[in-house]
Amino acid sequence: MSFFKKLRDRMFKSSDKIGQGLDEIVSEAPVEEAPKPADAPSEPPADLAPAAASRPEPEPTTVAAAKPGLLGRLLGGGREDEPRRVLDDSMLESLEELLIQADMGVDTALRVTANLAEGRMGRRVSATEIKQALATEIARIMEPVARPMPLYPKKPQVVLVVGVNGSGKTTTIGKLASQFRAAGKTVVIAAGDTFRAAAVEQLQIWGERAGVPVMTAPEGSDPASLAFDAMTRAEAEGADLLLIDTAGRLQNRADLMEELAKIVRVIRKKDPSAPHNTLLVLDATTGQNAVLQVDIFRKIADVSGLVMTKLDGTAKGGVLVALADKFGLPIHAIGVGEQIDDLSPFDPEDFARALVGLDA
Secondary structure, three states: OOHHHHHHHHOHHHHHHHHHHHHHHHHOOOOOOOOOOOOOOOOOOHHHHHHHHHOOOOOOOOOOOOOOOHHHHHHHOOOOOOOEEEOOHHHHHHHHHHHHHOOOOHHHHHHHHHHHHOOOOOOEEEHHHHHHHHHHHHHHHHHHHEOOOOOOOOOOEEEEEEOOOOOOHHHHHHHHHHHHHHOOOOEEEEOOOOOOHHHHHHHHHHHHHHOOOEEOOOOOOOHHHHHHHHHHHHHHHOOOEEEEOOOOOOOOOHHHHHHHHHHHHHHHHHOOOOOOEEEEEEEHHHOOHHHHHHHHHHHHHOOOEEEEEOHHHOOOOOHHHHHHHHHOOOEEEEEOOOOHHHEEEOOHHHHHHHHHOOOO
């Protein structure tokens, strides 16, 4: 199964919300009564009716339905029998509301609909045409941020993975380790969430699957100390990458965020250029709260890229568009499931089409 098909199938909550919403908006067009021609003859007087009735009726003729020109077919999109509606201010307001409900954010939703309306106002458009135009506009916003995690010649390349509890950090680290290992890279994992035994156990399971060593420390140990020791081991073994898990931080807990800042400071004592990547893992189901998380984690840990998980469990996939529009941070990968191949490099066109409910 292609990742696009998997993305489209599993993002059903987002794509159904936007796709069905667009269908409903177009179908809500007011019924327009066809105007009578100005020169239409009036009803004949009663005394002339018999004479008029006696006239022979003209033979019925078949008029071929007008076919759209080539340019119209190229620009129109959708089936010829698909309902259409005039794109006016009322329809634009409905589109804005739909995108805001999909967590695209007010500013981004307004910008997207304004660009979508350009050159289309007053035209009769179908839901398919709107979906195609919307997908094109979303892909345009996402294109600059769709970049894989950079790999540097520096050994070990230190990758710090941060995020709030339940965002999918541990699973993401396991998948990344497995994929890098499959690409021929030597990887070491540091289980820096020393406060949750379950997180350490989960990483150890992933490490066994990927054939990657996992460094641990006793429960309650200083995570910064573990990170320092892991860097020492990775250097000694000549590892290509060191992936450091961290405990889930709530962005409104100053003490936890300070602890994260301490990890960064200690890492830089060992290597002033580290961490070389700081990945913020975001849970798509949190919607607009993800915007606040990015804002705060950037200040604490100098986030260099994003990974969005759980796109298969939410109708709020539009938040990824808002993040790209607001912050411009690279989006390295997205996740739509729990299997090893459910984490994939971010493709803006596939994402945009899946988000609005278009087929491949």
